[in-house]
Amino acid sequence: MKKWRKRMGILVTGLIAIPLVVGIVYYVKPLPQGVSVDGNLHNDSDVRFVYDVTYDNNGRVMEQHLYDEMLRIIDEAEHSLVIDMFLYNDDYDRSKGSYPTRADDITNAVLAAINDNPALHVTIITDAINNMYGSATPENFTKLADAGAEVIFTNMKALPDSNPLYSSIWRSYLQWWPVSQNGFLPNAFNPDGDKASIGSYLDLVNFKANHRKVVLNEQQALITSANITHDGSSLHSNIGFVVTGDILQDIYKSEQAVAALSDITLPEVAWNYTSEPADMQTKLVTEGKIEKTLLAMLDGASENSEVKIGVFYLADRDVVKAVKATAKRGANVDVILDPNKDAFGIEKNGIPNRQVAAEFVENGIDVRFYDTNGEQYHSKFVYVKTGDDAQLLGGSANFTRRNIADLNLETNLYMEMPATSELATTIESYFARIWDNENGQYTVDFEVYEDQAVWKKLWYRIQESTGLSTF
Structure with missing residues (x-):
């Protein structure tokens, strides 16, 4: 009996110690190359402020400009187009209202750009929340991939954990739980959406994300607070900046680093922007x-x-x-x-x-x-x-x-x-x-x-x- 208790004590101690060690390792582990950038100051940037506002004026009024700017950047792309958006889906509870079809509209705009210019290199980077951490294959991404776009659901494992009490246990014992596309659990974001699997929910609870919102072609970029590719976010008030100049190369290099987290190499870009001295x-x-x-x-x-x-x-x-x-x-x-x-x-x-x-x-x-x-x-x-x-x-x-x-x-x-x-x-x-x-x-x-x-x-x-x- 004493030996059994001793063995159980050693086992329990080991089960507790492993996540503790794993948590410490990922706390002190260096960040991946190209992440956490403090870039160089550029004096040739042309920056334009753009915003959306929703407000009341004898009824609810929406002034939206960021969506139009994104469509314009997609349309004007000649060689390269990168879209890195945290939320890119039409998931929401339709019993509580309806929203414009932003995910489909942006997808159709990109598909049209590819159809008009087959040489256009398109990269779509997004967070794994959009495919329920592997449990679903949304139609928009399938269409984009079939048209030749590079679609990346960002691998966040190399980054530190924002929910370390859970993530240390997940890394130690749960990350190998299989993620199935034949799940039976309800979709956390859309009651009518694809079902989720246990493995996807175990990943979700890490609460970590590629939260970026960037649209870039070889001439200009849009950096914004808006999830423009998300139906449910389409009525929000947001801000953004349309920018050109040498800083575009820094933005693209940063996106290359994100793609590298998923072992994907993005090609170099034939830049075609104006570089002139600016007052900023x-x-x-x-x-x-x-x-x-x-x-x-x-x-x-x-x-x-x-x-x-x-x-x-x-x-x-x-x-x-x-x-x-x-x-x-x-x-x-x-x-x-x-x-x-x-x-x-x-x-x-x-x-x-x-x-x-x-x-x-x-x-x-x-x-x-x-x-x-x-x-x-x-x-x-x-x-x-x-x-x-x-x-x-x-x-x-x-x-x-x-x-x-x-x-x-x-x-x-x-x-x-x-x-x-x-x-x-x-x-x-x-x-x-x-x-x-x-x-x-x-x-x-x-x-x-x-x-x-x-x-x-x-x-x-x-x-x-x-x-x-x-x-």
Whole structure:
């Protein structure tokens, strides 16, 4: 009996020790080459700010431009086209509403481009959430692959784990569970969609993603906060930047690194862009370097600075502390947040934004919530103006641990410019429009969504620190 207990003790100890060791290994393991990029500053970039807004003006109004920009970039591609989008599907609960057919429309546009120009090299990169982690083969991707496009469902295993308490166990014992395309479990995103298998759900709980949103041809690129290829995201408010110049090569190199995670090599590009001196400097920042850049912008803000933030999720504790410190130094800080109440027909509990907003208001920071009505304020940017100079950072990354701590794959653009430049004044006009509710209802006072529940504050902190969350 004693020997049996001893053996069981050794077995249990070993079963616990293995995930612990695996978790440590993946915590200290170097990142794959080409990931977490702090690019070079380029002085030849031409950048144009583009945005979508949904608001109320005697009825719900939608002004959408990002979809049109994506279609234009697809149509104008001559040699190369790369689309890297986190969500690329038509999955949602149709009993709760309907959305424009963005996934099909973009697919048809790409297929038309290939048909018109068979020499066009098309690469579609997306997250494995779109094929239910191997349980389904969506028709759009089959059509694209049959037409000759390179379709990549990103292999995220080489990156650190955003949910380490679970992922260390998954890596040790569960990752070999077979993923079947004859699953019997309900689809987590669409009750009428393809069934999922046990193996796909075991992968899903890792909560890690290729969260990028990039469209690129040999002439220009669009870096955005919008999942333009997702039906359910089509009504959201978002921001984006159409950019050209030498930075295109940095963006493409970064996409080559993502493809390499899945052992796929992307060909070189015959670039055909204009390179002329500009009144700004621009660089690519990805993954953890987004946080580094964001904190540097906030740390450099002085009592004479104006800081404007608009973001879907704001939860990272270093960022929260930096925003509060910036306000304490005397900078004027205005923050627009999504109320975190809507997600494709599902009602959410307001975590984390309402809890962070309460912290900000307690520290003298002005906060407004976007007045959403089923859709989301999905933008992700920070703008800092000090004297004659301005800085801008925006793209796919929410300001959360998962998005800016080398866990997700993310792409942002950083810009330095004169405060009088067209881009700076356009950003300020955009922000003023939604902050002041110019010619419509965009935002509401903090008190409308104020939530001081202690348990929610505690739960937010636990989720953000452990990764046991989807934000």
